[in-house]
Amino acid sequence: MDTFRTAVEAGNFGAVEELLAENVVFTSPVAFKPYEGRALTAAIVRGVGRVFEDFRYVREITGPDGRDQALVFRATVNGLEINGCDFLHLDENGLIDDFQVMVRPLSAANALAEAMGAQFDRITAEATAAQAAATAQGGTE
16 A cells, blocks of 8 residues: 555655544554544554654565555664554555554563553544544544
8 A cells, every 4th residue: 555655654644544444443552452433543643653763664565455455664662673564454445444553572562552651642632623523524433
């Protein structure tokens, strides 16, 4: 999914949000329960953008039908190198309906959990504001 990769690498999180299905499910590498919905997933992705430094994708793997993508990345979080993979599934409209992230090593995953925990009030506020705006405009979010 070149559009997703290009948007993430450019820090264009508005474009990333446009690629998310309304009912997207985001599975975090550092939280037990998946998060649901476009507004919350987009806010989480923006939060990750604030936490990661030197983010770059290093490999892309696409399933035979093109609806499954794996994007391997490297970044730094709080001075620790983190390696991970974004697993994406596209719905019948080409929008991301499943977004799962895995990271390693454990020390960097712990640093990511701490850094994202510090972001979570802002993430929640952004998602709530986006949902309210969508509702005011007649959206279904």
